[in-house]
Amino acid sequence: MGQSKAARLRAALGGGDIVVAAGVYDMISARIADGMGFSALYMTGYGTVASALGIADAGLASYTEMVERVAVLAGGTATPMICDADTGYGGLLNVRRTVQGYEAAGAAGIQIEDQEMPKKCGHTLGRRVVPLEDMVLKIRVAVEARRDPATLIVARTDCRTTLGIDEALRRGEAFAKAGADVVFIESPESRAELERIGKALSGSAWLLCNMVYDGRTPETPADDLKRMGFSIAIYAGMAHKAAAGALEAAYRHLKVKRTQMDMPGPMYSSAKMHELMGFPEVWAFEKRWDQGQAG
Template identity: 60%
Template sequence: MTLSLKQRLAQPGLIAAPGVYDMISARIADAMGFDALYMTGYGTVASHLGLPDAGLASYADMVARVGQIARGTRTPLIADGDTGYGGLLNVDFTVRGYEAAGAQGIQLEDQEYPKKCGHTPDRRVIPLEDAARKIRVAAQARGSKDFLIVARTDARTALGLDEALRRAEAFAEAGADILFIESPESEEELARIGRAFDLPLLANMVEGGRTPVLSRAELETLGFKIAIYPAAGFLAASAALDSVYGAIRQEGSTRGWPGALYPFEDFTRLMGFERIWEFEKQHQDAR
């Protein structure tokens, strides 16, 4: 039986959540038995729209992806909700929409709109009081307390760690279930965050980003409960595509390409063709 995100949080051990951004990545991850999946905004905007994660995707773009991934998987899904796509009414609408779409948690951040990816420069945050009010509205908007609010602050990069910690404390008081301080820049900063709060803490492990990528044991020791890996999937997939497409461009063939390919038969089953085959057997006399 799959535990809900809230149930899993009550158990010991780190939750390692891979970033998913389309139905291929989601189904591969779902079959592996993770405790949670993380719908990455960066990867979803890139794969769906071919655009940078800079506030260009709308609520309608993103909630449709939430519903698609949640319906197509069994693993609890945490979904990136950016800034809530506007003011307080937008936050209320976004939380209700993500919950109805099947996510078990939503990540909301305190950047100015339009937002930017958390590991890129020149991010600016809204006033603390406004940010806390958004989290309060989000906590009130959900239909069930099993739907969890992940409150993220991007204050570390522009305003320093002290301000980021102050904001996380305000978010906890406003009703957040999970705290997410984006872009700490050293293991020492991660340790300080881990000592500061009683609520579950989320660490964002971005390969090539501002934060050092640590092991499961190191993150647990520092006091973190969730580690998300939003970029690992699309970076790995992009490297593989670049390699195999390069071989096709250069050689006109994949014959002799040294990389690994997911077996075609396995992929066919991953996409659900077995049900199609069974359906056709049952109804072949009706043709």
């Protein structure tokens, strides 16, 4: 039996290069990213909630709804996947259930944040955080709850926007001491702050940076983040924003031109789409059984 996805992700983190994790939000994006050779994928809460439920990332999705998405996305891909678990969906018992459920569904890493419920998207205003002591307990429960010791516990603080970078660093240090494998300070607002995070925390845990397109954190190349001390760069919003832009352009073209000829952007051929979604395997199965070759 080969390494678990979590063990493979840990090996990638120990390989000396920064892990670039492509954001995915549905099975089409996950299948495409899975075939690109990334060391990790990242199941975005924002994009997953938007695509599956059609609602804002504002604490409205339940554990049951989200763990089902983990099972589909992580279960249907070979690349290790870090999955957004919001606040753990409640208190300490909820955190234990969330970690064990996400892990059983195929998550290689599980991200829990310190926002009050209902939580909000990490690059919007109005976020409030729980006391540090409450989050430390959640981390300790999460670490104890995992059944595979290789499963990564990613601890995120959203306090930078309201309480400042000093408090964010204090929380990051406490998260590492509580046993978090990865520390994630959400929405730092300058390269200087990114440098501070790396200098202060890179020796205590793996550090994750969220590169949100058009977000609060300045766009910084992954190689620069590596130099600063970060081990993981996630591109959580890239896929659903790229898809939204491409679809809007395609629909506008259809509305104006009344044809799908000469679309403004690339489109998959039917053959490529069939291959992505596994039709060759379906056809091979049907051919085998139609010819009575089972066994």
